[in-house]
Amino acid sequence: MKVAAEKIPFNVELIRQDFPILKRKINGYPLIYFDNAATSQTPKQVIDTIVDYYSNYNANIHRGVHTLSQEATDKYEGARKKIQQHFNAANPYEIIFTSGTTHGINLVANGFASELKKGDEVLISALEHHSNIVPWQMLCEKTGAILKVIPMNENGELIFAEYEKLLSGKTKMVFVNHVSNALGTVNPIKKIIDKAHEAGAVVLVDGAQAAPHIKADVQALDVDFYLVSAHKMCGPTGVGVLYGKEKWLKKLPPYQGGGEMIATVTFEKTTYADLPHKFEAGTPNICGGIAFGAALDYMNEVGFHEIAEYEHQLLEYATKQLLAIEGVKIYGVSKEKTAVISFNIEGIHPYDIGTIIDKLGVAVRTGHHCAQPIMDFYKIPGTVRASFSFYNTMEEIDLFIEAVKRAKAMLE
Amino acid sequence: MNKIKEIQEEIVDEFSMFDDWMQRYEYMIELGKSLPLIEEKYKVEENLIKGCQSKVWVHAELEDEKLVFTADSDAIITKGIVAILIRAFSNQHPSEILEADTQFIDEIGLKEHLSPTRANGLVSMIKQLKMYAIAYQTQLD
Numbered sequence: 001m002k003v004a005a006e007k008i009p010f011n012v013e014l015i016r017q018d019f020p021i022l023k024r025k026i027n028g029y030p031l032i033y034f035d036n037a038a039t040s041q042t043p044k045q046v047i048d049t050i051v052d053y054y055s056n057y058n059a060n061i062h063r064g065v066h067t068l069s070q071e072a073t074d075k076y077e078g079a080r081k082k083i084q085q086h087f088n089a090a091n092p093y094e095i096i097f098t099s100g101t102t103h104g105i106n107l108v109a110n111g112f113a114s115e116l117k118k119g120d121e122v123l124i125s126a127l128e129h130h131s132n133i134v135p136w137q138m139l140c141e142k143t144g145a146i147l148k149v150i151p152m153n154e155n156g157e158l159i160f161a162e163y164e165k166l167l168s169g170k171t172k173m174v175f176v177n178h179v180s181n182a183l184g185t186v187n188p189i190k191k192i193i194d195k196a197h198e199a200g201a202v203v204l205v206d207g208a209q210a211a212p213h214i215k216a217d218v219q220a221l222d223v224d225f226y227l228v229s230a231h232k233m234c235g236p237t238g239v240g241v242l243y244g245k246e247k248w249l250k251k252l253p254p255y256q257g258g259g260e261m262i263a264t265v266t267f268e269k270t271t272y273a274d275l276p277h278k279f280e281a282g283t284p285n286i287c288g289g290i291a292f293g294a295a296l297d298y299m300n301e302v303g304f305h306e307i308a309e310y311e312h313q314l315l316e317y318a319t320k321q322l323l324a325i326e327g328v329k330i331y332g333v334s335k336e337k338t339a340v341i342s343f344n345i346e347g348i349h350p351y352d353i354g355t356i357i358d359k360l361g362v363a364v365r366t367g368h369h370c371a372q373p374i375m376d377f378y379k380i381p382g383t384v385r386a387s388f389s390f391y392n393t394m395e396e397i398d399l400f401i402e403a404v405k406r407a408k409a410m411l412e
Numbered sequence: 413m414n415k416i417k418e419i420q421e422e423i424v425d426e427f428s429m430f431d432d433w434m435q436r437y438e439y440m441i442e443l444g445k446s447l448p449l450i451e452e453k454y455k456v457e458e459n460l461i462k463g464c465q466s467k468v469w470v471h472a473e474l475e476d477e478k479l480v481f482t483a484d485s486d487a488i489i490t491k492g493i494v495a496i497l498i499r500a501f502s503n504q505h506p507s508e509i510l511e512a513d514t515q516f517i518d519e520i521g522l523k524e525h526l527s528p529t530r531a532n533g534l535v536s537m538i539k540q541l542k543m544y545a546i547a548y549q550t551q552l553d
Contacts, residue, residue, distance in 0.1 A: 027433070349487035351466045356489075359433055367465050381467070381486065410438060411488055 010306040015391050018043040018298075022391065029361030032396045032403075037181055037340055037387035038365050039231045040212060042295075046234055049294035053287040061286055062260065062277075076286050079293030080276070086296050087226065088217040089243050093275040096242040096249070097289050101208040102131040104227040104242035105175075107279060108204055109135040111252030112173065118144030122173040123166055123201075126152040127180040127187070129371040132206050136175060145172065152377065156183040156332035163192065167199040174203045178210030178226075182371040182385065183332025184340025186210070193223055202248070208232055208240075212389070213311060213338045215304040218243050230288065235295035239288030242279070249275050256281040307390040311339040314388040314397065321401045325408065331383055339388035342369075345404075348411045350384045356407035362400050414508055419500045420516035427520035436521050440492035447495035448502070450482040461536050466490045468537060470498075472544035478503050479548055481541065493522070493534055501541050506552065509545035514538055 008014070016022050019041050024031040033041060053075075059068035061076050077092070084092045098104040116122070116139065124136055126149050140147045150163045158176075167174075174196040179186050189205055196203045204225040207216055211228040218226050225248065229240040244252075254261055254272055258281035263271040272278045299307065318341055322328050327346035344350055354366035367382040368375045375382055386400065430436045450459070454471040461468040466487030473480050481502040485491040500516070501509050517523065517534070 349466050349490075351487045352489045356437065359437070382465070410434070410441065 007303070008301075010303065010310060010390075012310070012391065012393055015302060016393075018045065019391055020044060020047070026361040026363070027359050030399075032362045032392075032400055034386040034388060034392065034396075034400060035363045035365050036212070036389040036392075037184075037209060037232070037385065039237065040234050040389055041391065042236065043234055043298050045298050046236070046291050046294045049291045050236065050287055053290055058287070060283055072286055072290075075290045075293075076284070079289045082293040082296055083241055086215065086300070087228075087241075087243055088219050090219060091246060094243055094246055094249060096244065096276045096279045097284050098227075098240045098242050099238055099285065100229040100231070100240040101206055101227045102135075104225075104240060105132055105204070105206065106135050107242060107255040108225050108244070108252070109139045110255050112202075113139060113142050114253065116140075116143040116145045116172055119170065120145040120172045121148055121166075121168070121170040122146070122175070123148050123150055123163070123171060123196075124174075125150045125158050125176045125187070126373060126377065127156070127158060127183065127185060127371075128175070128177060128206075128373075129181050129369065131370070132175055132177060133373070149373075150176070152374075155334050156180065156185045156374075157334045158185075158187055158192075160188070160191065164195060167195060167201070169199065171196070171199050171201040174201050175206070176203070177206040177208070178214070178216065179207075179338050180332065180371075180374075181209045181340075182369040182374045182383070183334070183342050184209075184337040184387070185332055185334040186214070186336035186338060188336075189223070190221055193221055197222065209338065209340075212299075213304075213308055224248055230292035230295060233295055234298055235292040236288050239285045239292050241292070246275070249279070254278050254281070258282045260284070302390060310390050311388055314392055314394070315339040315341070317394055318386065318388065318397045318400070321397060322404070325401070325405060327408070331378055331380075340385060341387075342383040342385045344380060344383055345408055348408065350382045352411050353384050353404065353407045356410060357400070357403040360399075360403040360406065362403045414511075416500055416504055416508055416512040420512075423496060423500065424516050424519045433521065437489065437492075440496065440522075441488050442492075443495045443499070444485075444488055444491035447484070447491055447498065448480075448482045450484045454482070455484065461533055461540050465533075468494055468533065470494070470537070470540055470544075472541075472548070474506075474548050474551070477505060477552060479506050479509060479545060481544070490533075494537055496520075497534075497537055497541060506545040506549040510542060510549060 021041050057068050057071040059072045061073040080092050080095050084095050122145055148166050151159050153159055176187055176192055178189050193203045202224045205223050207226050207228045212233045224245050226243040231237040261273050261278050261281040263273050329344055331342045350366040354364055365385045450469050450471045455469045459469045459471050466485055468485045470483040481498045483494045
């Protein structure tokens, strides 16, 4: 029996002690890690889980009769249940472990190749990054379906009226991210899903950028597919989850053949295993899955409500401070956004700013953020993207602002 | 000692006057301003160096059996890096360019830029300069 621990109030200093990497110095300066939208840092609770796995119960799962195998299987399936509960999926077998969001997208795109025919339409949003564009382009090439794009406005928001216009009886699928990686825009996915369903289309939502900040309820959203990556939410790299409605997962063909995904094999015919194993060929990332569960435990203990509230304060403070610097332009000013600021300083290349502030210990992302169409929309080569997490502080933002000012003075 | 090595040592000397990274970067930015600029008409896709987060164009012409480079970049630090390279390699015989090493980059404290995964593409720039040298060397042979 677990004893319910008393909830600890949000305390960033205590939280920071859980992240060993935050003690690092870069070029003699304390690390200021503002590249959380690329990957989040890992708390010791998750690192300990990984060490515990390899130290105490590393074994292949599902097949072994021995103790270690059963322990590993229990923990792995336990993690699946945790993930199911976190996203409020109806059944644990609707949670498919993947290597990450991109893998999940490809799994669904591949499965729909037989569902689409020439002239069908699929919609993606102008806010997508390459991994939610390319698989659908490939699918359209294969099937003769037509790819259409929901446009965005200057604020970095999707134009809902245009989306409604694009929807028709021909629309078979809609793909949209919950949160844009390049701009931080939170898309109104519930409205998008409802409209798509009215038109009879299936909806896939890339939740990779949303999941670290927003607890999505897949049943309330009524979404058909929802995808996340563990490494953006305090978990390890190389593991993620595809949530799919049971009816779709049953209908779609397997993505990869191999062990684990079969029921019986003869040289004449193979029958596939039941969900979720049908989509989990080969030995999975066992440790990764278990560590993902630990990461969710950790984040839930901190509290998603508390995380969202605190990150919003960081965003507001950083936005205000940045805009006080002459020549700063922020891209993506949607009312609903996560703690991401994509910006440029007039006349200065984002790469130059990123290089100089790295020298001062600040880690940001520069470039097109794998979302070239968004950069083309704004007619810029790229941006500097600072993305915050709940373990960042106001003091770090002050140091970041100082670093940006120093870079600006050097580069002007 | 060949000419390229001499220039490289000159550059290393200049950089040795600075004791922190900031001064080195400031000097590099300064050197970027003296970069012999590529003519606008050569700023085309074929002259763009792949593997850089910023845009870098390099053009080469043969004058009296020597290779003359011009270049440009939309990022100021990258412009500084390419200026340093071109200062060492421009106006040299293709065979000498082919023989030259780039150890001096390490010596001036810019070693981090030599990593092949580095987004500024210094390694790609060096490769491109050498490719020009190979192409023109074949012409001279």
